[in-house]
Amino acid sequence: MSSSIHEFPFPFEENEYRYKNNSVLLDPPRSITVDDRYEEELDLKRRLLVNHHDRCYQSLSHSLEAQWEVLRLIFYELAQYNPEDFQLKRHGNEWIFQNHRLQEEERFIFRDTGSIELEPLDLAGRHVQEDLILMGDRHGDLFLDAGQLCFPSNWSLVFTLGMDFKSIHDPVPGIQQHHFINKVHRFIKRIQPGQSWERKNWSITIGPKLDTHLETYAEWGKLRDQVTEDNAGDKVHLRVEVQRLYRLPVNNDVLFTIHTYLLPLVKLVTHPAWLRQFYQNIISLDQDIADYKGISHYQEAMLAYMERWLPGERNSQHDR
Amino acid sequence: MIDEHQDLTLSTGKQNYVLVADQQGLRVLAPLLEAIRDIGSPYEGPLLEEELQDRFDHVVDSILGRQKVGSYLYVAGSRRLVQKVCRIAYASGFTDGDMQVKVTDGSFRIFCSRCYMITERVDFSVFICDSCGLKLEPSTHYSRYHDAYLGYPVLGGDSHA
Ligand code: HEM
Numbered sequence: 001m002s003s004s005i006h007e008f009p010f011p012f013e014e015n016e017y018r019y020k021n022n023s024v025l026l027d028p029p030r031s032i033t034v035d036d037r038y039e040e041e042l043d044l045k046r047r048l049l050v051n052h053h054d055r056c057y058q059s060l061s062h063s064l065e066a067q068w069e070v071l072r073l074i075f076y077e078l079a080q081y082n083p084e085d086f087q088l089k090r091h092g093n094e095w096i097f098q099n100h101r102l103q104e105e106e107r108f109i110f111r112d113t114g115s116i117e118l119e120p121l122d123l124a125g126r127h128v129q130e131d132l133i134l135m136g137d138r139h140g141d142l143f144l145d146a147g148q149l150c151f152p153s154n155w156s157l158v159f160t161l162g163m164d165f166k167s168i169h170d171p172v173p174g175i176q177q178h179h180f181i182n183k184v185h186r187f188i189k190r191i192q193p194g195q196s197w198e199r200k201n202w203s204i205t206i207g208p209k210l211d212t213h214l215e216t217y218a219e220w221g222k223l224r225d226q227v228t229e230d231n232a233g234d235k236v237h238l239r240v241e242v243q244r245l246y247r248l249p250v251n252n253d254v255l256f257t258i259h260t261y262l263l264p265l266v267k268l269v270t271h272p273a274w275l276r277q278f279y280q281n282i283i284s285l286d287q288d289i290a291d292y293k294g295i296s297h298y299q300e301a302m303l304a305y306m307e308r309w310l311p312g313e314r315n316s317q318h319d320r
Numbered sequence: 321m322i323d324e325h326q327d328l329t330l331s332t333g334k335q336n337y338v339l340v341a342d343q344q345g346l347r348v349l350a351p352l353l354e355a356i357r358d359i360g361s362p363y364e365g366p367l368l369e370e371e372l373q374d375r376f377d378h379v380v381d382s383i384l385g386r387q388k389v390g391s392y393l394y395v396a397g398s399r400r401l402v403q404k405v406c407r408i409a410y411a412s413g414f415t416d417g418d419m420q421v422k423v424t425d426g427s428f429r430i431f432c433s434r435c436y437m438i439t440e441r442v443d444f445s446v447f448i449c450d451s452c453g454l455k456l457e458p459s460t461h462y463s464r465y466h467d468a469y470l471g472y473p474v475l476g477g478d479s480h481a
Contacts, residue, residue, distance in 0.1 A: 156433055162465030171461050171470075176410030214433045217473045218454060288416075 005271060007035065008263050011200035011240050015280040017289070019180050021187055022199045023245070029196035031073060031246045031257050032128045034082050038101055041129045041210065045150045048211055049126065055215050057122050058161045059146035063134055066251040067120040067146060068111050070134060073248070073255070074124040086127075099127055121146050133256040135165065135188075142188060142254060144168065151210040151260045153203050153239060154217065154294070173288035193249035201241040203293045204302075208237060208262055227298035232305035233266035236298065238278065265302065269309045279306045279313060328394060328420050330355045335390030339365035340380060340405050344424045345396030352394060369401055380405060384412040393419035399428075403462070429468035430458045438468050446474055 013022070049056050059067070075097045078086035087098040090110075097106040106123065109115040116123055125132045125148035136145035142165040149157040160168055165185050175181045191197060205212055206223040227235050242259045269275050282295070283303055290296045307313055330352060337356050341349050349366055356363050364383055369376050384393070393414055395405045402421050409419060429438045430447075437451035444458040449471070456471030463470070 156470075158436055159431055159433065159461075159463055159466065159470055163463055167462065167464070171459065174415065176407070177413060177415065179411055182411070214473075216434075218434065218475060221473070221475055 004036075005263065005267050009200055009240050009242050009261055010271075010274050011202040012274075012277045012281055015277060016284045017281045017286075019175060021184055023187070023197040024199070026196040026198050026244070029194060029246065030077065030081070031196055031244050031255060032077055032130050033242070033259055034078070034085070034101075034129070038129060041151075042102065042126070044210065045129075046126060048150045049122070049148075052215075054158060055213055056150050056157070057119075057125075057148050058157050059119055059121065059134075060136075060162060063121075063136060063145035063253075064113060064119070065111075066134055066136065066248060066253045067124075069248045069250050069253075070132065070255050071120040071124040072110070073246070074128055074132075078127060097127075102127075119146075122148055128257075130257040130259045133258070135254040135256055137189075137253050140189075141165065142185070145253070149213075151258070152213055153201075153205075153241065153260075154212050154214050156214040159214075171292070173292050174286070188245060188254060191245055191247045191254065193247050193252065196244050196246045198242060198244045201243055203239045203241075204295055205237045205239045205262060206235050206298075208264070210260055210262065221294070224294055224297040227301045229301045229304040232298065232302045233269070234264060236265045236302050236305075237262040238265070238268060265305060269306065272309075275306060275309055276313070279303065279310055282306075283314070328352050328396065328422050330359075331392055331420070332359065334361065334392040335388060336392070337361060337363035337365075338367075338383060338387065338391060338393045339363065340367045340369075340393070340395045340397075340401075341365075342369040342397035342401050344398065345401070345422065348396040348422050348424060349394060369397065377404070377408070381408050381412070384409055384414065387412065387414075391418065394421075395419065396422040396424060398425045399423050403460075428458065429466070430456060430471040431463065431466055431468040432456060432471055433473055438466065439471075444469075 075088050079088040085099070085101045089096040093110045095108055095110050121132060121134060131149045131151055132147065133144060133149065134146040135142040144160050144163050147157050165188070166181055169175050169181050206220070206227060209220055212220055223235070240261045242261065244257045246255045246257070248255060268278060282299065285295065290299055328348060339349050339353060346366060346368065353366065367376070367380055367383065372379050393409055395402050402423050406421065427440050427442050428444065430441050431438050432449040432452060432454060433456070434454045435449065435452035437449055439447070439450065441447060441458065446455060446457050448454070449456055455474040457474045459470050459472055461470040
């Protein structure tokens with residue numbers, strides 16, 4: 001999450017939320033972004049990886065080659081776009097990656113798994129704010145072959161490992177309607193090597209909490225019942241995932257990166273255009289989507305809070 | 321989320337009913353079929369998997385594909401059959417509110433979303449994970465890799481969703 005509201009990736013373009021393939025082609029084809037929360041988020045990420053490694057990292061053994069390609073992509077991208085903070089030196093197959101933000105150095109032999117202590121994806125992920133999901137492209141389908149997932153929006157990497165793209169999306173209400181998920185699947189299948197596409201996904205989190213794993217739902221889920229009109233400004237956070245899909249040119253697999261941003265309502269209300277659009281999306285949200293995203297618990301409280309800055313808005317909604 | 325272990329009930333006031341089953345599920349559908357006949361409503365089926373054999377998918381797809389708003393679907397049978405028909409139904413524009421399903425076969429493996437322990441269950445009712453004590457609500461989210469359904473945490477009287 002960036003501390004400045006101007007850098008927040010506000011996800012809404014319309015007044016009513018409907019599933020849509022809102023992906024745009026990126027030029028240049030970036031897969032990650034470094035922002036001013038880097039140190040703080042990497043610190044949290046690494047603590048989670050140390051204390052709950054299984055929960056945050058999973059891989060199938062056949063994914064190793066593609067993992068090396070991801071590591072190369074990430075280290076190159078960091079060095080190319082943030083040269084003052086990151087450097088990559090190569091002497092033949094011996095690579096030295098320097099991270100000046102964290103004052104660290106990684107030395108290893110490229111594609112020699114014995115030269116690093118972690119798997120390549122697990123190592124690469126420890127230098128970026130994004131969660132990294134590797135989708136293997138096999139038999140005309142995409143399978144979750146490996147992932148480093150520290151900041152999930154209420155799902156489990158352990159359960160999802162090895163699963164195909166469509167089954168992964170089974171819990172999402174209405175996602176099969178109008179063949180939506182089939183169309184998205186076809187879209188991903190057609191992504192060309194070296195291309196990167198970006199989309200935004202949104203949800204809501206109570207408190208400034210990035211690590212909302214399904215595994216710990218019993219701890220953070222109960223906070224949903226504590227939201228009132230008076231505390232909604234501080235507690236309710238718009239959670240936006242900037243997701244990128246990158247086709248790995250050598251292995252032909254797809255790297256899916258997720259950069260998560262949080263914005264508390266108290267800041268959102270300072271941006272009148274965003275406030276109005278967000279309000280309209282929340283008040284018109286389908287019940288099953290509100291249930292799925294966990295919003296039903298406090299939908300009324302957050303609407304009432306936002307109405308303090310939008311007098312008369314609810315009546316004008318009804319008139320529409 | 322669609323409830324697949326509750327008994328099927330007649331949902332009245334529909335334009336048309338479509339019934340799909342396998343031999344085992346047919347027994348579950350029988351009383352319902354009677355009730356539909358009683359109210360004199362139009363219906364199609366039961367489409368029987370064993371009868372239609374390799375034409376089954378195609379026939380179900382074309383019959384569901386031409387249904388209008390107000391049609392209602394009943395599916396009963398093995399988990400495999402129910403999942404297959406649900407997929408076709410969703411792709412044809414049916415929603416969870418337009419159907420009832422009943423799974424009739426054996427036991428299910430339920431994956432604990434907190435400790436990953438897998439528990440064998442004979443139905444899809446809420447239960448407590450033996451290993452970590454979390455109250456779990458079995459879902460239809462299935463992993464072939466684990467051969468198990470995801471059990472979502474239940475907080476107090478409330479469910480995850
Ligand atoms: C290959 C890359 C992708 C992966 C690995 C992935 C994975 C996931 C996962 C794990 C969930 C949560 C499901 C749950 O509740 O258990 C999810 C939700 C969702 N996904 Fe994807 N997804 C991918 C790409 C996409 C794309 C490209 C789209 C649309 C164009 C999309 C649309 C959605 C939507 C609408 C939701 C519901 C989100 C919410 O309401 O919070 N996904 N995805």
